[in-house]
Amino acid sequence: xxxxxxxxxxxxxxxxxxxxxxxxxxxxxxxxxxxxxxxxxxxxxxxxxxxxxxxxxxxxxxxxxxxxxxxxxxxxxxxxxxxxxxxxxxxxxxxxxxxxx
Numbered sequence: 214x215x216x217x218x219x220x221x222x223x224x225x226x227x228x229x230x231x232x233x234x235x236x237x238x239x240x241x242x243x244x245x246x247x248x249x250x251x252x253x254x255x256x257x258x259x260x261x262x263x264x265x266x267x268x269x270x271x272x273x274x275x276x277x278x279x280x281x282x283x284x285x286x287x288x289x290x291x292x293x294x295x296x297x298x299x300x301x302x303x304x305x306x307x308x309x310x311x312x313x314x
Contacts, residue, residue: 219306220303220306220310222300223303223305226300226301226307227308230304234290235252235254236252236254237254237256237314239252239253239254254313256313256314264305264306268298268302268305271292271293271304272292272296273294274288274292
């Protein structure tokens with residue numbers, strides 16, 4: 214049972230889990246596809262995904278384009294099914310409130 218406030222839980226998840234792979238503010242002009250090797254920055258999430266999309270991607274996974282041709286793939290992101298929906302939502306809220314810069 215977590216007794217930390219939601220904003221603290223979000224901060225810990227982002228800094229301890231998401232930031233392992235996702236750069237904070239990477240500027241990238243190439244499309245994000247599996248074969249491009251591009252991993253979206255943390256700063257791009259609040260403007261590119263809804264909270265529901267974010268939670269679904271983290272807990273269940275979501276398809277992303279394999280390449281520019283439109284074929285979809287599961288991608289490389291691991292699924293964090295051990296996290297609760299409120300925990301993942303707190304990470305999204307943290308990124309929305311404290312946007313990486």
